[in-house]
Amino acid sequence: xxxxxxxxxxxxxxxxxxxxxxxxxxxxxxxxxxxxxxxxxxxxxxxxxxxxxxxxxxxxxxxxxxxxxxxxxxxxxxxxxxxxxxxxxxxxxxxxxxxxxxxxxxxxxxxxxxxxxxxxxxxxxxxxxxxxxxxxxxxxxxxxxxxxxxxxxxxxxxxxxxxxxxxxxxxxxxxxxxxxxxxxxxxxxxxxxxxxxxxxxxxxxxxxxxxxxxxxxxxxxxxxxxxxxxxxxxxxxxxxxxxxxxxxxxxxxxxxxxxxxxxxx
Amino acid sequence: xxxxxxxxxxxxxxxxxxxxxxxxxxxxxxxxxxxxxxxxxxxxxxxxxxxxxxxxxxxxxxxxxxxxxxxxxxxxxxxxxxxxxxxxxxxxxxxxxxxxxxxxxxxxxxxxxxxxxxxxxxxxxxxxxxxxxxxxxxxxxxxxxxxxxxxxxxxxxxxxxxxxxxxxxxxxxxxxxxxxxxxxxxxxxxxxxxxxxxxxxxxxxxxxxxxxxxxxxxxxxxxxxxxxxxxxxxxxxxxxxxxxxxxxxxxxxxxxxxxxxxxxxxxxxxxxxxxxxxx
Numbered sequence: 001x002x003x004x005x006x007x008x009x010x011x012x013x014x015x016x017x018x019x020x021x022x023x024x025x026x027x028x029x030x031x032x033x034x035x036x037x038x039x040x041x042x043x044x045x046x047x048x049x050x051x052x053x054x055x056x057x058x059x060x061x062x063x064x065x066x067x068x069x070x071x072x073x074x075x076x077x078x079x080x081x082x083x084x085x086x087x088x089x090x091x092x093x094x095x096x097x098x099x100x101x102x103x104x105x106x107x108x109x110x111x112x113x114x115x116x117x118x119x120x121x122x123x124x125x126x127x128x129x130x131x132x133x134x135x136x137x138x139x140x141x142x143x144x145x146x147x148x149x150x151x152x153x154x155x156x157x158x159x160x161x162x163x164x165x166x167x168x169x170x171x172x173x174x175x176x177x178x179x180x181x182x183x184x185x186x187x188x189x190x191x192x193x194x195x196x197x198x199x200x201x202x203x204x205x206x207x208x209x210x211x212x213x214x215x216x217x218x219x220x221x222x223x224x225x226x227x228x229x230x231x232x233x234x235x236x237x238x239x240x241x242x243x244x245x246x247x248x249x250x251x252x253x254x255x256x257x258x259x260x261x262x263x264x265x
Numbered sequence: 266x267x268x269x270x271x272x273x274x275x276x277x278x279x280x281x282x283x284x285x286x287x288x289x290x291x292x293x294x295x296x297x298x299x300x301x302x303x304x305x306x307x308x309x310x311x312x313x314x315x316x317x318x319x320x321x322x323x324x325x326x327x328x329x330x331x332x333x334x335x336x337x338x339x340x341x342x343x344x345x346x347x348x349x350x351x352x353x354x355x356x357x358x359x360x361x362x363x364x365x366x367x368x369x370x371x372x373x374x375x376x377x378x379x380x381x382x383x384x385x386x387x388x389x390x391x392x393x394x395x396x397x398x399x400x401x402x403x404x405x406x407x408x409x410x411x412x413x414x415x416x417x418x419x420x421x422x423x424x425x426x427x428x429x430x431x432x433x434x435x436x437x438x439x440x441x442x443x444x445x446x447x448x449x450x451x452x453x454x455x456x457x458x459x460x461x462x463x464x465x466x467x468x469x470x471x472x473x474x475x476x477x478x479x480x481x482x483x484x485x486x487x488x489x490x491x492x493x494x495x496x497x498x499x500x501x502x503x504x505x506x507x508x509x510x511x512x513x514x515x516x517x518x519x520x521x522x523x524x525x526x527x528x529x530x531x532x533x534x535x536x537x538x539x540x541x542x543x544x
Contacts, residue, residue: 051442054442054445054446055445055446056442056445056446073445074442074445074446075446075448076446076447076448078446079446079447080442080443080446082439082442082443084437084439086437086439086440086442086443088440088458088461088462089538089539089540090461090462090464090536090538099444099447100447100448103444103447103448103449103453103457104448131537131538132538133538133539133540144443147443147447148446148447151447151448153446157446
């Protein structure tokens with residue numbers, strides 16, 4: 001059974017001037033324990049799809065199933081990591097991580113055990129009692145991921161989590177994420193516009209079309225795990241990367257063209 | 266580029282222009298201190314010069330005469346009682362305004378419903394000067410303390426409520442969204458995320474509006490009062506005591522500075538986690 005599935009999800013934004021069809025009958029299934037990546041040109045509605053999945057936005061039509069049951073509104077079963085970290089600056093690293101368990105009234109000892117484990121995994125030991133202002137971007141995002149994992153969600157949505165990081169930090173974070181994912185085997189739906197990132201992380205890459213957004217192609221990534229930076233140098237990686245790139249490139253061209261026609265109209 | 270093992274090189278002397286006239290380049294804290302002292306010295310110098318040139322202590326007393334007057338006011342004129350009255354009015358009027366403005370502003374920033382209802386009238390009233398209400402308030406409330414507290418209340422409340430609303434409105438949506446995906450209810454999000462996210466800036470807003478409160482206080486005391494710093498200023502004018510007027514004005518400046526520092530210290534103590542971009 002799929003951990004999460006989107007069934008004919010349609011999203012239409014209406015402003016006074018115009019109507020934008022962000023998602024057009026999009027269907028997508030993520031099996032239990034899979035690391036799924038959505039990649040697509042900017043403005044294709046991939047982030048919208050995630051916020052719908054997390055229950056933060058109600059779709060115009062269609063529904064989201066979690067473990068086969070329709071999900072309504074946000075909940076602790078679906079965690080979310082944003083590009084902007086969105087840490088709580090008034091809480092220490094540890095209390096940020098314990099925020100979810102705390103509001104769900106998990107016992108103090110159990111909370112502590114979980115945050116200790118995640119702080120160790122994320123190599124944040126020296127900063128457990130620091131405020132977020134003392135952390136670098138990469139560390140902040142590690143706290144945000146730990147905070148989401150501390151809640152033990154069925155599905156973890158990640159919306160371009162490494163988009164604000166420099167290239168070197170990003171590579172380190174990707175390796176760290178694959179490590180942690182192999183340990184936890186959570187179902188992940190990860191959105192990015194970085195093709196290398198998509199191929200490196202995913203079991204499967206869904207390529208999205210431009211507005212109206214739709215899944216255009218699903219590419220299986222059969223790279224062996226564990227994946228390390230050496231994976232990036234492999235031949236198979238280059239092939240898969242090329243395939244994703246071809247589809248994306250076509251879509252990006254379409255996006256530019258449709259913008260041009262919109263401008264000339 | 267020096268390597269790590271070498272001792273730190275002595276700072277190279279640069280030319281005057283390179284040191285002081287490069288845009289947005291920091292200068293030493295000693296230079297800043299010298300400049301700050303110089304700023305005061307120039308003002309005092311110009312003031313003394315003006316006093317000598319005008320040569321009429323009724324209109325332009327020397328700085329020294331003002332200090333003498335200030336000591337005399339405190340020692341023999343009961344100026345401390347006036348200061349106490351003014352402080353009481355300020356604190357009272359300001360507290361009454363903040364007590365309502367802060368919760369209402371937070372509510373307006375959080376809920377469109379509250380904003381839609383309250384913002385238009387508050388926006389309109391904000392442009393009506395607090396001082397213009399004084400005659401009306403005297404008619405309604407007489408010349409007692411209520412009238413003075415109300416003037417300050419009007420001056421502070423309508424500004425503060427909109428500032429707090431803006432602060433609350435600027436809380437990033439994602440900050441709240443994350444809490445929902447961690448299992449928080451709406452009430453929990455309001456209490457444990459929204460409120461703490463706004464607090465440091467709300468204290469900043471209080472600090473700023475506290476400064477404005479002094480303006481309204483003095484206006485209220487100039488129009489109708491039997492005690493207070495504004496009253497002292499008015500009486501001093503009748504007796505041609507420019508030295509006392511200036512001493513009273515400087516006293517207000519000093520009290521303002523103290524209040525400001527108290528707020529700053531409180532902020533640093535209560536919100537150690539805030540990233541200070543500029544102190």
